[in-house]
Amino acid sequence: MAYLGIFTNLFCNHQCSYCIQAKSSLDVRKNPDKVDVPQLLAFLKKNRIAHSVKVLGGESSLHPDFEPLMTGLLGLYSKVVFTTNLNGKWYEKFDTALEKMKKWGNKIVWNTSFHPGWMEADVYIERIRKIKAAGLRLNQVSTTDTPDLTKEVADKLMAANIGWALQTFTGRNKEGRMLPQTWADVNTNYPQLYSPAPYIDNYESYLANCEDADENHPPQRDTWVTCKTKRFLIGPDNLIYPCHRHLYVRDHNYAAGSIHDLGMKDFKFKWNRLLGRWNLPCDTKCNPCDFEFVKITDTKKPAVSSAIAV
Ligand code: SF4
Ligand code: SF4
Numbered sequence: 001m002a003y004l005g006i007f008t009n010l011f012c013n014h015q016c017s018y019c020i021q022a023k024s025s026l027d028v029r030k031n032p033d034k035v036d037v038p039q040l041l042a043f044l045k046k047n048r049i050a051h052s053v054k055v056l057g058g059e060s061s062l063h064p065d066f067e068p069l070m071t072g073l074l075g076l077y078s079k080v081v082f083t084t085n086l087n088g089k090w091y092e093k094f095d096t097a098l099e100k101m102k103k104w105g106n107k108i109v110w111n112t113s114f115h116p117g118w119m120e121a122d123v124y125i126e127r128i129r130k131i132k133a134a135g136l137r138l139n140q141v142s143t144t145d146t147p148d149l150t151k152e153v154a155d156k157l158m159a160a161n162i163g164w165a166l167q168t169f170t171g172r173n174k175e176g177r178m179l180p181q182t183w184a185d186v187n188t189n190y191p192q193l194y195s196p197a198p199y200i201d202n203y204e205s206y207l208a209n210c211e212d213a214d215e216n217h218p219p220q221r222d223t224w225v226t227c228k229t230k231r232f233l234i235g236p237d238n239l240i241y242p243c244h245r246h247l248y249v250r251d252h253n254y255a256a257g258s259i260h261d262l263g264m265k266d267f268k269f270k271w272n273r274l275l276g277r278w279n280l281p282c283d284t285k286c287n288p289c290d291f292e293f294v295k296i297t298d299t300k301k302p303a304v305s306s307a308i309a310v
Contacts, residue, residue, distance in 0.1 A: 002276030003293070004050040005233045007247060008069065009034045010058040013088045014118040018146045018169065020212070020289065021058070021248055031250075033236035036259070037065040040234065041072040043259040049232050050276065052079035058236070061090035067100070074107050081139070083111040086127050087119045094127055102134050111140035113167070114157065116148045125160045132162070142167045142193045145186070158190055168196040170288035171212045178207050178288075198292050209296065211285040213249050219284040226299040230277045231290070234259060242269065242278045243294065245287040254282070 010021055010031045044053070053073055060066060061084055073080045091097050101108070110131060114124045131138050141164045143149050143157065149166075157164040168186055172178055179185050180196045181203050199206050211219045233241045239255040241247035246254035256278065257267035264271060269280040281302040286294055 001230065002050040003054070003231045004052070005054040005056060005231065006035060006040065006060075006069075007233060007235050008055060008057055008060040008063040008066070009236045010248075011062060012057060012059040012085070013062060014059070014085060014115050016115050016117060016146075017148065018144060018171075020171065020244075020287065031236065034063055034065075035069075035234065035236050036238050037063075037069045037072065039238065039259050040069070041076070043234075043262055044073075044076055046262045047264060048076065049271075051077070052081060053077045054081040054083065056083040059085055059088045061088045066090060070104060070108070074104060078107060079109060080107060081109045081111055083113070083140075085115055085119070086112045086124060087115070091127070094130065098130055098134055101131070101136055106135075106137050109137045109139045112138070112142070113140065114143045114164075116143065116150070116153050121153050121156050125157070125162060128160075128162045138163070140193065141165065145169050154190060165191040165193040167193040168199075170196075170199060170291075178210070199288075206288070206291055209286055210288045210291050213245055213287060219245070221283050221285055224281050224283050224299050224301050225296040226279065227282045228277050228279055228295040229290070229293065231293065232271065232276075232278075240267075242280060243286060243290045245284060245290060248287070251284075254280075254284075256280075 010033065012019075053076075055069070055073070060082070063069065070080065070082070112128065114121065128138070128141055141162050143154070143164070144167045146169055154166070166187060168180055170179060180199050182200060186192070186196050213219065227242065229242045231243050233244065233247050235241055235247045235250070237250060238259050239252070240257050240259065241255055245251075256269040256271070257264055261267065269278050271278060281299055282296075283301075
């Protein structure tokens with residue numbers, strides 16, 4: 001099934017040391033780009049791409065058109081999965097925000113993550129309890145497993161009985177080792193949001209094919225590959241990308257097209273609507289978060305590879 005994701009903006013009210021975006025070649029947290037909401041809705045009305053849509057960032061609730069975006073998407077899709085740190089300005093008067101969340105109803109699935117460096121655990125716990133009491137669809141209550149999370153805070157989240165789980169960190173640690181490599185790299189004292197087994201069981205492939213978008217570890221592959229990715233990702237620059245790697249670093253060589261092209265006529269890579277996937281040549285490694293979701297095979301260098309004009 002195709003994976004449709006909208007990265008509304010990459011700026012955020014947090015600056016987590018482990019943020020995947022902080023490792024990009026640009027400091028994209030300071031990237032002021034914001035998706036053009038009316039144009040986005042016009043594009044998606046013409047091209048639904050998938051049955052459901054995921055909205056993520058940065059922190060999407062900071063987008064100035066956040067509310068029109070959500071209302072517009074609810075008119076198009078039966079399910080909108082919204083990923084949030086539950087801590088931006090939009091949540092400041094939480095009871096007011098909650099009333100709006102209730103009006104949007106159960107077509108929204110709330111994926112929340114707690115960031116210990118930037119929020120009090122008690123505030124997060126209270127907000128999660130209110131969301132639960134309001135009967136909203138809460139799918140994710142999690143924290144990424146990094147040194148920012150102390151045992152004391154993890155125990156508090158666990159004891160709160162809010163369905164909290166730990167998300168395995170993927171990518172390089174300070175010493176430069178790609179994680180997770182073995183089960184010893186995983187904190188199994190707490191429930192896991194996703195099983196890290198695919199990374200551990202296929203570590204050689206993970207290491208060979210993935211790299212953080214980090215200048216210390218150049219992402220170039222030794223050989224070109226053909227990638228069949230099902231990710232249809234719309235960036236804050238209004239361009240459409242086949243995966244997280246190229247979106248985060250705004251690599252226009254790998255932008256397939258733009259939401260201004262309603263008919264998808266001038267797209268550089270063709271989207272197979274039937275199979276819901278791209279088929280493109282690529283010479284860079286994938287971001288760890290794309291591992292598991294792409295199918296790649298060796299190929300020859302393509303004759304022409306030019307960037308999308310913006
Ligand atoms: S809250 Fe999420 S997007 Fe924002 S800095 Fe932290 S990890 Fe990055
Ligand atoms: S091979 Fe990896 S980096 Fe290249 S397009 Fe596919 S998912 Fe993206």
